[in-house]
Amino acid sequence: MNSKTALITGGSAGLGRALVAALADQGWQVVTDGRDAARLDLLRELPGAERITAIPGDVTAAGHRDALLAAVTDLGRLDLLVHNASALGPISGETRHRLLADTTPEDLQYVWRSNVGAPLVLTSLMLPVLAASNGVLLSISSDAAVEHYAGWGLYSASKAGLDHITLTFAAENDAITAYAVDPGDMRTQMHQDWFPGEDISDRPLPETVVPHLLALLASRPPSGRYRAADFPALRNGLRLAERAGA
Template sequence: MVDMKKTALITGGSAGLGRALVAALSSRDWHVITDGRDRDRLARLRDLPGADHVTAIPGDVTDADHRDALRAAVDGRGRLDLLVHNASVLGPATGDTRHRLLADTTPEDLQHVWRHNVGAPLVLTSLLLPTLAASHGVLLSISSDAAVQHYPGWGLYSASKAGLDHVTLTFAAENDAITAYAVDPGDMRTQMHQDWFPGEDISDRPLPETVVPHLLALLASRPPSGRYRAADFPALRSTTTDAEAGDLGAVV
């Protein structure tokens, strides 16, 4: 039996933008399935106001058994309206993950970043595509300005985000039943951003929670599939009603 409550799957929902989006959708009466590698941090999702609407599954999206567990959770809901690829890694699993010049990149570095940032989203989307298409749902991948800019030392991460953009939008080109977005959220005050700039004060960056209203506006307006900046969509007020937001009730 299909549950009428809209369902989202958000990878990497234990912190940062992923957690903020989990909080926003669960408070809007969506059921949100999410995951994270840090079991303890993921468990703290129980403190969210909409925690009763959250299914949290610890694990790594590069692990086939974990992806099967995510698919089983979606199958248990009977529908999928939104799939968000948010989980990612900055760089190699060992050593200094920052500022690794392309000339110094090893095959192991490439495999690690590509598996997390491109391979896992591709395979997970393929697993869930029939269910997402049945709901005429949205595929949303969190990209970066690094996908289109060329920053020294960011080459491996940047290339993976460019690859994720391409994979995401090709899914839409191949499947008329879904809409797909690759979205640059802009700089944010997250642990990942701090990891890239250790010891630096990043308090001037906006919190992830300030980006979520822009993502909700994107989903509500439902433009054609493409690459967008979150800032290009005026933020929805936290008190916006379905009537005021037009199609918000149908999508978000």
Template sequence: MSVALVTGGSRGLGRALALALADRGWSVVIDGRDAETLEEVDGPGIVRIAGDITDADHRADLLSALEGLGGLDLLVHNASSLGPTPLPRLDQLTIEDLTSVWRPNIGAPLVLTSLVLPLLVSSHGTLVGITSDAAVEHYPGWGLYGASKAALEHLVLQYAAENPALTAYAVDPGDMRTRMHQDAFPGEDISDRPLPESVVPQLLALLDAKPESGRYRAAGVFA
């Protein structure tokens, strides 16, 4: 049986992907800071572990769950923080703002990947970092978040460069109708954005095709 860990699996794209993998017969470990919301993600094969990905004890709980399931075939870094809102310009940022984004978006994925790396390498598994066009484009207010996603892309692909048994993807899903996207545009109508569920078939197609490691846009290439 294939095993996946999807961080930030309580809502949005993480939730949609976790349920889709479970429908395929995978065992899927998900986490999230809101235990109540996490409990609403229900299905055969779903293992829910509430907690903050930046917390070492929580990461240890995730590893223990994976070991109990017999390994790890897919790690998806989906959990992330938008940072302060309304989105500030770079010259308005503080060290506290930097830390609030750096720890969940870069630090936690780095240490979590290293923690579970033996399991992932053993299975010749796949490492995925959910990124953003803000990692390669420049939009006013999106500098800190975009820089964190650019760093995540580099880290994910660096793991593949250093571990030939791994395949790694930085995946840009495009704009989606999520709570995070709404937080970025307070008071605006974002109902024209596609739901996260619409991106899942493209992610699954990528995982099925298993091309070489690299950066991929979900829209178009795997439609």
């Protein structure tokens, strides 16, 4: 077992939960959060749950970010910071698909605070302890950050912004390595919310992406933007992913 520590935002569901489960099972100490306290509480059922510190809250709130820092400080180090928590789209109206011309200032503030502002200030807060461990900053991106899909403009722009600040942190800090990673389409509640009423069962489960992320972390290439699929899944990672999805 190792004594590494990770902070993963949005760990109550989807890819965040799968990564929390895999790292905890591998011996990492994991600090995570989520806005749904009931779902976050279910992390207690995972293998390695005794190594998981789950803190309910919204990463856009300063007090919550302070609580995350306190938890990391108590553990004494930070080797991996993962920005996984994300806002899908506008909060006003009946649909998340909205043309840029119809986007309201409130929509912009909501998505930008969640997808760009919170990762920016949380990274700044964690940077000293992350740099002390020569750690990794990993932001979950999307193909939407580089493609142009009608109705996705606000989300896409926020992911492009997240990519930019992630890699700029690495350019400004030689002690860390930073990755913006496109995980590919996944069968998650967030994805289903974007396509209400549609069958998304053809998308892979988020647990299948985790082995590729573990391979990325193991190989530690130079800072940059990558696709998770570019890194062959580690055999041990596949076992961990299967346990995470059990």
